[in-house]
Amino acid sequence: MSATPDIGRPGAPVGAPAPARFRLAVPEWVRGLRPGVILAGLIVAFFVVAMIVPSLLTSQDPYAVNLSQTLESPSWAHIMGTDQSGRDLYARIVYGARQSLLIGLGATGISVTIAIVLGVLAGLGNKWVDGIVSRGVEVMFAFPVLLLALLFVAVFGPSATTEIFAVGIGTAPGYARMVRGQVLATRDSGYVEAARALGHPYGSIVRRHIFPNAMRPLVVVFTLGVGQAIVWAAGIAFLGLGIPPPSPEWGALLNAGRNYITQAWWLEVMPGLAIVVFALSLTTLGRFVQQRLEGGVNR
């Protein structure tokens, strides 16, 4: 090729990478796994199983009332203790996973849809469209999730649907702003201009360049959002504005445990722990996936 070597930065790959001598057929991303990520993955897997087949994870019946064993602190028989009706808390948490996750997914679905529609409109539109949509998003920001939930409950009454819509609409503006930012950044990028110079029509550019590049970093954000949505929904239920008892939904558990904080702290702490651990695991996994994606493309 050329007689002068390209003197690159030390350590930077120049030309062909040296051939590996001996390699198992292990994909690159597996080798990057750290114990924290593996743990997070296991936890998420646990809850997904809890959502689909809860009976695999516990032999107890979450609705079984047993008045001889009320308010027992955590022990070998009941790893997370029992509640005021003698029901096993661990079982209730496991069975509650389905409703909680569904609420979280539903709310995130609404939130993401709104965010993409508004964000893309604002990002791709001209100054006027952007201005109007951005004003609209500003208005949405003025309604914190919880207050929106309170308003909906005051008007429509407490229910799971109220939770889903309140969280979905309340968290949408944050995502919408992110989407808009991403779309604007890709719209103004060098490769979009290069594509225009090559003569590609606008629609093709949006489809092949703007949309994929704008959305890619956001997939992870939306995944994290599911965890956040569950946290918010549980908060609403904690105040007594969600699904009524004896539902084992995590927020409802929080609400039920409120009166027993001084006597049976585990009733409040354990469901909260489940929520926190699940959300944290999603966050860890999400960050890992994000690093992998960006490492291959954007480093």
Added chain:
Amino acid sequence: MGTFAETPGTTAIGVKPRRAPWLKRIAWRVLAAIFVLWAAATFTFFVQELLPGSKATLILNQEHGTQQTYSAKELKPVEERYGFDEPVTTQYFNYIKGLAHGDLGTSYQQHKPVLTIISEEVGPTIVLTVTSLILAWIFALATILLTARRKRAVSALGSGWEIFSAGLPYYWLGVILLVVFSIELKIFPVQGGTSVEGLVLPALTLAIPLAGFIGQVTRDEFEKVLDQPFVTSARARGMGDLAVRVKHVLRHAVLPAVTLSGWALGALISGAVIVETVFARPGIGQMIVTAATNRDVPLVSGVVMLVAFIYVISNILVDVAYAIIDPRLRG
């Protein structure tokens, strides 16, 4: 490179910021703020209109503690009192007009003006919110100044703590703090009321997650700025590391967090609702939850509008602060 008004090759005096664009921007901001408030009010009003069934029926049922239907004759006086018999557009205009005069409506349940009810209860909430915001900033800044871009372990610790704490729900953190410090260790009172001791745990509950959030945002910016050449210039003049962080980097790095604070105030108030419930602390928190459960729509919308108002005002303040911190934005 270079500002628009300079001519290369000449040693022209720099551009002095003109007054007009600066004032114009403020005027635009105020106008935008009014628009946001109007839109919020409109949204709130129409949500109220979506109430299934008749509002008058709801009011009467709340009063009597029943769940029944009423005859038109029974409903009429209620409808007249609240103006439900008028066409929707008239109700809407009255609502907006009322808001402009500071009239947030009348509570269905307590039959008092909403503004009065709120002003009676809002004091401790404001104290809690402002204290939490200040604490959050202090925590975040301290963590960043001490742990950003230090030895790998320290940085990772700081960053990891921020991620962890930012995701903590108020209800859970509050309960943990309550159980550990009030119930078990008995350092703080369980029912603190409005005393200073009663403020500590609730304020910490609100401040820690927000500090994590502010910290995350600022840390990214901070580390980026640490690599900038002007920081090396300062070091090359003989400035020590901490001094560089405080005197040069900080000002550049806090800008995203300042923007955040505008939103944070509104979010803190809504978080206060939860925290006040956990710690049984007086404030609008318990009041508004009861109101929602009792379907007292005007009271809840009143609080919502109030928070929207606070949000809009704090955003304007944030813009002003932004322009002070970064003079390039002054126009």
Added chain:
Amino acid sequence: MSTTVNEGTAGEPRLLDPENRHRQQDLLRVENLRVGFGEKRDVTEIVHGVSFSLAPGECLAIVGESGSGKSVSARTLVGLTGGSSHVSADRMEFDGRDLLSFKDRDWRGLRGKDIGFILQDALVSLDQLRPVGKEIDEALKLHDWGPRRERQERVIELMELVGIPEPEVRAHMRPYELSGGLRQRALIASAIAMDPKLIIADEPTTALDMTVQAQVLEQLQAAKARGKALILISHDLAVVSQLADTVAVMAGGDILEYAPAAQLFSRPEHSYTQRLIEAIPSAESRGARLSPVERKASLGTARAYEDAGAPVLKAERLFKHFRGPDGVTRTVVNDVSFELKQGETLGIVGESGSGKTTTARLALALLEVDGGGVTLAGEEWSGLPERERRKRRADISVIYQDPLSSFDPRWTVEQIMLDALGEGYDSKAARKARITELLEMVGLEAEHLPRRPLQLSGGQRQRVAIARALGPQPRVIVCDEPVSALDVSIQAQVLDLLADLQDELNVSYLFISHDLGVIHHISDRVLVMCDGKVVEFGDADDVLLRPHHPYTKKLVAALPALERPEPTGPRPFGRPPRKGRPAPAGAPDYSEELAA
């Protein structure tokens, strides 16, 4: 940062100054300096044992391309190599003090006071949020120079020293409010505030307009005349030749050649130095190749165009206005006209803000004109609706200064190339054949197809960009600062490649650059722009060797020409002239030496 003294291998007497570089009056002595980066066991050595010395009033220039370790070597002298660096040397003495034993506090006392450090581009090297007066004052304050009032007077004095007019007013301004030249002077003032004995300037002229470069060099020259020692780090040999007494050429962490400037430029000994000097594009290099890379055997066939005589790109009275963030409407392109013939290169040269990039985008019709028009291949171009224009975009392509940002970050080279092919290919095989052919034309191979741009070097990326631009078989390629971000030797290869392609394919270039040397080397005709207007237009030699307009004269005067004293004896190197081009008048004739 950790610093250690090298122990000699046991039993051997350690030779100090093995390369005999130190002298009695030296202010600075560095011997066998090694710098590595990394943690504990994973340390990569970047600088492999370099030595140099410096006396007061002298200037040492350390020259090299990116990755050569020149900047790192200089930063060891102020202890700013960074947290994960490991510095060791046999000797590192400044003004009688042993730098190797320095702790943090010692460094802080030294920096700014005994050694001043100037970075490049004041726009990023000064705190944008603070007035320049404060930045200058900071140096004084840090070293307890005196009470506030006296410091303020000193700041004004310093600003006058570096030639900033009306310093009392300017001291309150922030860097972005000052013109390029003034803020560079302010940066220099902040570095010399405590009157340090040694001034290190790290790439002080890179990314600056040429007239600003000239001002910076003037200031450094003045400092040298005041008896300061100067270390100049640069990749630009021409800049260095103006100031340096001694030159050290670095590559890959080693000093390849270390010689007095006069000797180095007239009779360079090391082949790398020779290549570096050879690679500099200028008036003298016109018609010659810049790099030792051989020309590709076949680069494809030239297309014959019916309208060979007529201009392929013609711009008439172009206007473009922009509204700035402050509401002021500026005319960025002001009555600009030019024409470009098939197979020729028109160079557009100007400083930042001259409107040359905007003109290029108007020519590409990526921006709509506010006045005037552009015709491409004789037909209307700028006035067409985009729908019509798209069909003809194959006739005009573009390559950018930063190719990486012009590639979709997710795509491989293959995808990038296929994207540029357009219609007219029946099968996948035909397309694959064509893109392989294109890659070979620019000196790459089929093995590069599955790679991502991030895995390629800067030069390779630009080649991919050129290959992509050639895909649609254009008649004109707009080159927007295509070599400004490349190292000198890579720049030379790319310029040669562009020249070769033009010879073979008969393609025209609209070549935008701020670098007068590059423009002079590659252009047939030149357009000089200032403030949106065309200031001068004509044949390259006419405009640049015999300028008429005062602005052109100023630009040409600001160009640092390589000070090459007349060589004695036969020149040991030379390059074959470009095919089909007459050697410019007055150029040395190498044909005999080559034939021998």
